[in-house]
Amino acid sequence: MGQTVDLQQLRYFLGVAEQHHFTRAARELGVAQPSISRQIRVLEAELGTSLFHRMRGNVALTPAGEALLPWARRLIGDAATAADEVRELAGLRRGRLSVGATPSITVAILPAALSELRTTYPGIELKLREAGSRDLIGEVYEGTLDLALVILPVRHRSLCTVPLLREELVVAVTKDHPFARRDGLALTELRDVPLVMFREGYDLRETTLAACAAAGFDPHLAVEGAEMDGVLRMTAAGLGVAIVPSMVVTRAGPLHAVRLTRPRLARTIAFAYRKDRAPSRVTRELMDRLIALVSSRKWLDAMPAGLEVLVR
Numbered sequence: 183m184g185q186t187v188d189l190q191q192l193r194y195f196l197g198v199a200e201q202h203h204f205t206r207a208a209r210e211l212g213v214a215q216p217s218i219s220r221q222i223r224v225l226e227a228e229l230g231t232s233l234f235h236r237m238r239g240n241v242a243l244t245p246a247g248e249a250l251l252p253w254a255r256r257l258i259g260d261a262a263t264a265a266d267e268v269r270e271l272a273g274l275r276r277g278r279l280s281v282g283a284t285p286s287i288t289v290a291i292l293p294a295a296l297s298e299l300r301t302t303y304p305g306i307e308l309k310l311r312e313a314g315s316r317d318l319i320g321e322v323y324e325g326t327l328d329l330a331l332v333i334l335p336v337r338h339r340s341l342c343t344v345p346l347l348r349e350e351l352v353v354a355v356t357k358d359h360p361f362a363r364r365d366g367l368a369l370t371e372l373r374d375v376p377l378v379m380f381r382e383g384y385d386l387r388e389t390t391l392a393a394c395a396a397a398g399f400d401p402h403l404a405v406e407g408a409e410m411d412g413v414l415r416m417t418a419a420g421l422g423v424a425i426v427p428s429m430v431v432t433r434a435g436p437l438h439a440v441r442l443t444r445p446r447l448a449r450t451i452a453f454a455y456r457k458d459r460a461p462s463r464v465t466r467e468l469m470d471r472l473i474a475l476v477s478s479r480k481w482l483d484a485m486p487a488g489l490e491v492l493v494r
Contacts, residue, residue: 259325350488376404
């Protein structure tokens with residue numbers, strides 16, 4: 183990349199890449215559309231290649247643009263982190279935090295920690311991304327996210343992971359379901375029981391289907407394709423049972439958690455961030471609040487069995 187490429191050009195490039203449109207990008211960035219077009223042309227001239235396919239009403243990245251995208255995100259993210267650190271050191275208590283989490287974590291533990299953080303630091307701009315672990319890991323690597331809560335293992339040598347919590351997967355049933363009187367279930371007992379299943383791309387869907395296959399059967403799916411909230415609601419409505427993380431079945435809720443005994447299914451939740459970028463002060467603050475939250479007796483007392491805090 184030549185020396186004349188600057189951060190402003192990369193910001194404009196990212197804006198167009200994300201909006202797929204020059205005018206929408208200009209509106210989002212609060213600048214005139216001709217300014218963006220001109221700076222993109224300058225950037226393309228500097229790099230000696232086109233970054234976008236220009237089409238009527240839309241634009242798409244060329245292979246060169248696809249190659250530049252993760253680098254641009256990383257550079258812009260690094261610059262934002264550096265600026266945030268300087269502001270924090272100056273005592274301004276302002277900054278930005280982009281955090282990602284899987285759906286169950288977003289439902290169960292993240293809202294309280296973010297609320298505490300926002301109360302203490304009201305000037306912080308928070309951005310939340312809810313997605314599967316694979317997508318979140320890629321976005322941490324690209325610099326789009328400062329921190330993510332993901333499911334181990336993470337096979338990415340550029341990322342650092344800190345285990346936070348180990349939890350069992352349980353069978354969620356209505357409180358009047360025959361299984362609700364059981365202390366435990368073997369997975370094979372679900373052979374002919376209708377299951378409410380997550381959409382494709384969910385880690386939990388893949389884990390459940392793989393476990394059933396290993397147990398020698400294909401599950402009977404009553405309904406599939408839902409997100410976490412939809413799975414819980416449809417299970418509560420009696421459409422079937424569901425295999426879910428234990429933390430989403432609270433004792434005060436409409437569902438009852440039955441532990442799986444043969445085999446036990448579990449997963450480990452961890453913080454993930456880039457090794458080459460030390461967590462900012464606000465990132466560390468959020469991590470500390472999450473650790474304190476999951477370690478608190480009050481939170482654990484509200485949860486079903488099968489949770490183990492791994493860091494304190």
